[in-house]
Amino acid sequence: MEVKEKIIEIIQSLNEDFDPDEETDIIEDGILDSFDIVNFIIEADEAFGVKIGVEEIVPENFGNVESIQKLIERLKNS
Amino acid sequence: MKQIVNNELFSKLLAKYLNKEYINNAGRLIRDYKFLIGEKRLYYIEKDNYLLFFEYRKDFYNLYYFISKLNLFIDTEDLNPGKPVVADEVYREDNLSVSTDALLEAGFKKYLTRIHMFIKIGVKDVQLSDNIRFACEDEADLIFELQNKYIDKYTGNFLFKEEMVNEVKNNLIFSIYEGMNFAGYLRFRINSKSVSLEGIVIEPEFRGKGYSKELVKYFIDYFSKEGYNKIDLWVRDDNVSALRLYDFFNFEKTGYKCDNYIKF
Secondary structure, eight states, X not given: XXXXXXXXXXXXXXXXXXXXXXXXXXXXXXXXXXXXXXXXXXXXXXXXXXXXXXXXXXXXXXXXXXXXXXXXXXXXXX | OEEOOSHHHHHHHHHHHOSTTEEEOOHHHHHHHHHHHHTTOEEEEEOSSEEEEEEEOSSOEEEEEEEETTOOOOOGGGGOSSSOEEEEEEEETTSOOSOHHHHHHTTOEEEEEEEEEEEEOOOOOOOOOTTXXXXXXXXXXXXXXXXXXXXXXXXXXXXXXXXXXXXXXXXXXXXXXXTTEEEEEEEEEEOSSEEEEEEEEEOGGXXXXXXXXXXXXXXXXXXXXXXXXXXXXXXXXXXXXXXXXHHHTTOEEEEEEEEEEEEO
16 A cells, blocks of 8 residues: 555544545644544554654644655655 | 653653554643643653653642553552642543553542533624623633632643633633623633633622523634634533533534543
């Protein structure tokens, strides 16, 4: 599964109303709240083997699926 | 117990424990850690099978835990900082948490339960009632006293005096009046596009007159007008009148619940 698809799957497992085709801001629009973010980090650790640090939890990194994908790819390559 | 002296130490500790091998209740901590470290109120204990964070709240500590799933055990010694310890456990209704047993085993008692509710709001133009205004600074004492009397100090997002004064200064409290008299308040938190209702208290002599309802209506109208998209809140599951009030405004359950545990 592509990184992007897996990210969408994780987000939908935390919030089934999430529609990746809709223009929403994942943090600002409350798609994931702080409880969900903790679970997202844990799921991403398992799915991609990356450690998302708490300092990375900023709206710039969690705005949309593309920004999360960039973050994960950056962490994978570091 | 050691103090968390900077954000780097916090990030380093979390990197070790934020994974599927550990259970945690750290949602709120991850939202608030920078502020708590800045205020020098965050401490930790690290052992082989757990990491515990303690938020100092003067009369008690809030506990944020990371416990190994393979060894769900906390040494009672680590939970006796000389003041009561409160632990919140947030979970989805359909997915009961596994850490309950570890907390009970460590001497915690179930204290109370809250449920999470929300409504979507949208831009609308409304006429705002004129007996409600942002609280003014000379009401901070009154509001603080009302909070002391009627909000649970361990679990009700209870504020210190200086925090309450800041909330008033930052326009995060609405006051309602009967004529010239202060009758009660509604406190809230503003997020980027949503608002959280943090608490409502009406003075006893003004109860039964619909003032809570007026405050909530004003709150919804005010933030609808301002273009916010959602309101959320936590309400005690035994607070029948509050549940009825939120039901009146069509708040829905999100499915999240929070059990509070306490160890005196």
